[in-house]
Amino acid sequence: MKMIIDAFGGDNAPKAILDGALQAKKAYGVDLLFTGDEKKIRSCAAENRFDLTGCEIAHAPGVIAMEDDPKAVLKQKADSSMAVGLALLAKGKGDAFVSAGSTGALVMGGTFIVKRIHGIRRCAIASVMPSDQGPFMLIDCGANVTCEPKFLCQFAAMGSIYMREILGVREPRVGLANIGVEETKGTPFVRDCYELLKQEPSIHFIGNAEVRDIPAGVCDVVVADGFTGNIILKMYEGVAGTLAANIKSMFKKNVLSMLGALCVKKGLDEFKSKMDYKQYGGAPLLGLQAPVIKAHGSSDARAFMNAVRQAKECCEKNVVGRIANNLAGEQTSDEPEKKDGMKS
Amino acid sequence: MKMIIDAFGGDNAPKAILDGALQAKKAYGVDLLFTGDEKKIRSCAAENRFDLTGCEIAHAPGVIAMEDDPKAVLKQKADSSMAVGLALLAKGKGDAFVSAGSTGALVMGGTFIVKRIHGIRRCAIASVMPSDQGPFMLIDCGANVTCEPKFLCQFAAMGSIYMREILGVREPRVGLANIGVEETKGTPFVRDCYELLKQEPSIHFIGNAEVRDIPAGVCDVVVADGFTGNIILKMYEGVAGTLAANIKSMFKKNVLSMLGALCVKKGLDEFKSKMDYKQYGGAPLLGLQAPVIKAHGSSDARAFMNAVRQAKECCEKNVVGRIANNLAGEQTSDEPEKKDGMKS
Numbered sequence: 001m002k003m004i005i006d007a008f009g010g011d012n013a014p015k016a017i018l019d020g021a022l023q024a025k026k027a028y029g030v031d032l033l034f035t036g037d038e039k040k041i042r043s044c045a046a047e048n049r050f051d052l053t054g055c056e057i058a059h060a061p062g063v064i065a066m067e068d069d070p071k072a073v074l075k076q077k078a079d080s081s082m083a084v085g086l087a088l089l090a091k092g093k094g095d096a097f098v099s100a101g102s103t104g105a106l107v108m109g110g111t112f113i114v115k116r117i118h119g120i121r122r123c124a125i126a127s128v129m130p131s132d133q134g135p136f137m138l139i140d141c142g143a144n145v146t147c148e149p150k151f152l153c154q155f156a157a158m159g160s161i162y163m164r165e166i167l168g169v170r171e172p173r174v175g176l177a178n179i180g181v182e183e184t185k186g187t188p189f190v191r192d193c194y195e196l197l198k199q200e201p202s203i204h205f206i207g208n209a210e211v212r213d214i215p216a217g218v219c220d221v222v223v224a225d226g227f228t229g230n231i232i233l234k235m236y237e238g239v240a241g242t243l244a245a246n247i248k249s250m251f252k253k254n255v256l257s258m259l260g261a262l263c264v265k266k267g268l269d270e271f272k273s274k275m276d277y278k279q280y281g282g283a284p285l286l287g288l289q290a291p292v293i294k295a296h297g298s299s300d301a302r303a304f305m306n307a308v309r310q311a312k313e314c315c316e317k318n319v320v321g322r323i324a325n326n327l328a329g330e331q332t333s334d335e336p337e338k339k340d341g342m343k344s
Numbered sequence: 345m346k347m348i349i350d351a352f353g354g355d356n357a358p359k360a361i362l363d364g365a366l367q368a369k370k371a372y373g374v375d376l377l378f379t380g381d382e383k384k385i386r387s388c389a390a391e392n393r394f395d396l397t398g399c400e401i402a403h404a405p406g407v408i409a410m411e412d413d414p415k416a417v418l419k420q421k422a423d424s425s426m427a428v429g430l431a432l433l434a435k436g437k438g439d440a441f442v443s444a445g446s447t448g449a450l451v452m453g454g455t456f457i458v459k460r461i462h463g464i465r466r467c468a469i470a471s472v473m474p475s476d477q478g479p480f481m482l483i484d485c486g487a488n489v490t491c492e493p494k495f496l497c498q499f500a501a502m503g504s505i506y507m508r509e510i511l512g513v514r515e516p517r518v519g520l521a522n523i524g525v526e527e528t529k530g531t532p533f534v535r536d537c538y539e540l541l542k543q544e545p546s547i548h549f550i551g552n553a554e555v556r557d558i559p560a561g562v563c564d565v566v567v568a569d570g571f572t573g574n575i576i577l578k579m580y581e582g583v584a585g586t587l588a589a590n591i592k593s594m595f596k597k598n599v600l601s602m603l604g605a606l607c608v609k610k611g612l613d614e615f616k617s618k619m620d621y622k623q624y625g626g627a628p629l630l631g632l633q634a635p636v637i638k639a640h641g642s643s644d645a646r647a648f649m650n651a652v653r654q655a656k657e658c659c660e661k662n663v664v665g666r667i668a669n670n671l672a673g674e675q676t677s678d679e680p681e682k683k684d685g686m687k688s
């Protein structure tokens with residue numbers, strides 16, 4: 001199984017990327033095809049004593065910067081490590097693509113180079129996040145700032161497939177992100193989504209997910225438009241980050257507090273590992289014709305290694321094929337469009 | 345100065361409400377006018393040895409329940425403690441109204457009984473919340489699920505007046521809640537808000553507030569439509585609550601961990617007090633013709649006491665009058681509507 005790796009995406013590229021991908025090669029037995037400036041890849045490997053034996057490199061001199069217009073991946077920066085990687089994936093030169101680069105460019109490139117599964121209206125960014133009860137998926141996290149209700153039904157179905165196949169949740173509970181549990185809550189758009197989700201036969205819809213309860217683990221798939229999803233994702237990261245920084249500085253204050261940290265070391269470690277998003281890898285772009293994983297921009301080697309593992313699992317579990325099949329079923333059962341498909 | 349108190353709002357009514365209001369009477373020298381079932385108020389006071397000397401009671405047999413339709417406050421439940429209190433405020437029988445009851449009913453009753461300041465398009469719920477750098481205001485937190493961009497300009501102006509007058513922030517920085525700092529980010533609605541806020545002369549608009557940075561204290565007033573604001577508020581509460589519960593159980597695990605808690609007691613206390621939203625009182629409903637404060641539904645006596653203090657401060661600092669004056673200025677300078685009022 002060959003993983004195509006964008007060697008020049010993210011804050012810590014190319015070093016952390018090469019490091020993480022090579023660790024994944026060793027641990028999970030995948031083949032690697034790096035895209036990026038070949039000279040720089042080789043010199044970074046030499047400097048850090050990374051062993052590139054058996055790895056392929058597809059030379060791509062350009063880099064997509066975070067401030068670049070996402071559309072650049074299609075034309076002006078068609079020579080970038082990201083664009084070249086996506087094109088190789090589209091041509092079948094590898095089984096999955098992993099990048100820690102610009103999310104916007106990856107969504108744009110994924111949609112127009114790799115292309116969507118036939119019938120999928122929009123691809124979505126799906127983040128696996130920690131809750132008090134284990135991981136849950138938030139979809140869409142920002143690929144589609146404005147959505148139609150139908151998009152959210154597809155997001156919910158894709159998220160359910162992912163949670164079932166990759167994380168082993170038998171019947172993923174889908175909740176619609178909303179400002180209350182009652183059916184009447186939210187904007188007209190959210191209420192329309194509720195009505196459609198209720199009728200979606202391929203998911204286990206449990207109603208509105210009151211946003212306050214999401215971190216406690218109220219459902220397995222939280223579905224939202226990309227704007228709302230991105231707000232939820234970033235508030236999660238922002239609050240957790242601020243609190244964690246405060247707790248850290250509390251423990252580091254003086255000798256006594258450092259002793260205190262020792263006393264709760266085991267608990268702290270458990271807590272950290274429970275809340276560690278890096279263990280779940282990156283965010284898959286669901287709805288594309290081949291697996292594309294967005295690793296966090298600040299990925300270190302370990303996070304990137306997990307993103308490569310995740311890409312491999314997506315291939316093994318045939319997430320793309322299952323999404324296409326689910327859709328095929330839906331399209332048959334959907335005719336005539338206006339049947340009463342409400343769940344009892 | 346007379347505070348009208350809804351004795352039957354919130355999870356801990358009437359005991360915590362009476363207790364907190366009476367503590368405020370003692371501490372801040374306010375007069376109290378309770379609304380609610382007089383018999384129950386007197387028997388609760390007798391049971392708990394609360395001294396009602398000098399307090400008035402306006403008998404109101406009904407109670408608005410959390411599950412009641414907010415509109416009930418106007419007709420079917422016009423005899424409720426909330427409706428009676430709002431009517432007394434509207435008639436000038438007191439200077440401010442404080443309730444820990446249903447937010448929806450309070451917004452509805454505030455709008456149609458107390459009524460909006462002339463020219464204010466919508467009243468807003470404004471929460472003062474803790475950040476790493478001190479308190480900030482989030483407005484609107486859920487009164488208006490759908491908004492027009494013009495509403496947000498008024499929210500921003502009202503929030504700025506509150507932060508200046510009540511919390512002493514000299515030139516409150518206003519940020520628009522968004523999924524990135526760039527002007528091009530967000531939904532078409534959010535981008536329209538950006539354009540209008542940029543032209544609003546009475547505020548210090550600093551651009552988009554990247555939601556991830558809000559808990560770190562990136563600005564003093566975060567302005568949002570009520571749906572987005574409510575999501576932000578609830579994710580804040582949800583993440584902080586889940587993390588706090590985990591940390592608490594970490595410290596309570598065994599003798600060693602409890603010793604650890606002792607070692608960091610001072611730091612923990614400082615951290616708790618920094619993150620304690622109760623110190624700021626409740627959420628003012630801004631835009632009404634008289635001060636109305638929504639205390640948290642789960643308010644204990646201390647939180648309610650702080651909400652009464654806050655109501656008193658709103659009266660003293662004439663927040664309502666300042667909002668009306670600001671609006672008067674705006675209306676003059678606004679003509680012609682399409683002038684180039686962009687800030688340099």
